[in-house]
Amino acid sequence: MKRKGFIFDLDGVIVDTAKYHFLAWKNLANSLGFDFTEIQNEQLKGVSRVESLKKILAWGETSVSEEKFQELMTLKNTEYLEFINKMDDSEILPDVPRVLDYLKDNNQGVSLGSASKNARIILEKVNILSKFEAIVDGNDVSKAKPDPEVFLNAATAINVKPEDCIVFEDSVAGVQAANAAHMISIGIGSQDVLHEADYIFNDFTEISTEFINKLINN
Numbered sequence: 001m002k003r004k005g006f007i008f009d010l011d012g013v014i015v016d017t018a019k020y021h022f023l024a025w026k027n028l029a030n031s032l033g034f035d036f037t038e039i040q041n042e043q044l045k046g047v048s049r050v051e052s053l054k055k056i057l058a059w060g061e062t063s064v065s066e067e068k069f070q071e072l073m074t075l076k077n078t079e080y081l082e083f084i085n086k087m088d089d090s091e092i093l094p095d096v097p098r099v100l101d102y103l104k105d106n107n108q109g110v111s112l113g114s115a116s117k118n119a120r121i122i123l124e125k126v127n128i129l130s131k132f133e134a135i136v137d138g139n140d141v142s143k144a145k146p147d148p149e150v151f152l153n154a155a156t157a158i159n160v161k162p163e164d165c166i167v168f169e170d171s172v173a174g175v176q177a178a179n180a181a182h183m184i185s186i187g188i189g190s191q192d193v194l195h196e197a198d199y200i201f202n203d204f205t206e207i208s209t210e211f212i213n214k215l216i217n218n
């Protein structure tokens, strides 16, 4: 078998933390006197904390001082971490461990490529950190998805060429980043949102061993 690189996004792919990001941002927007929709929220997925807040403030036609901006970032993250601290391994999305174990048993490279600065703490909470050979997260990159930096670094970290990597992503920005890195992009979520991906599945229960073998041997 060849050795390919399998790069996993975290939020919305391994765990459903996308719902906690949404709740925390929504509460923050509401406290500033406006709201945003779940459709707008798709634009926040995969996007860094700073860029997310910029978008939200623009939707609310609100501008704040640099000091207030930092305060709002801290407020959001504090609320978000309250959700995270309650997490355990029951929140790992269905069949993610099956796929991770299969890849490991078959000597494939496995790394994380996430925009989150909370990635390690989440992986520890759900007890899955040891399944990754390398972690590249929001602390390691300077350019947010759709820039390919996070995935290129995640490939380098496991010593696999970008064209031999496969990315699992739930966000539009992340699929675009994978495509920009010349990797195979696998969208996890709805066809309507993720149509730029090479393959799309609702979740990992739809990803068969045959399909993984095909990715490895292609």
Ligand code: BG6
Pocket: 010, 011, 021, 044, 045, 046, 047, 048, 049, 052, 077, 114, 115, 116, 117, 118, 119, 138, 171
């Ligand atoms: C991404 C999420 O994985 O991480 C975004 O999809 C989030 O919604 C981004 O804004 C940054 O996360 P954090 O945990 O550093 O605020």
Ligand code: MG
Pocket: 009, 010, 011, 012, 013, 045, 046, 169, 170, 171, 174
């Ligand atoms: Mg995601």
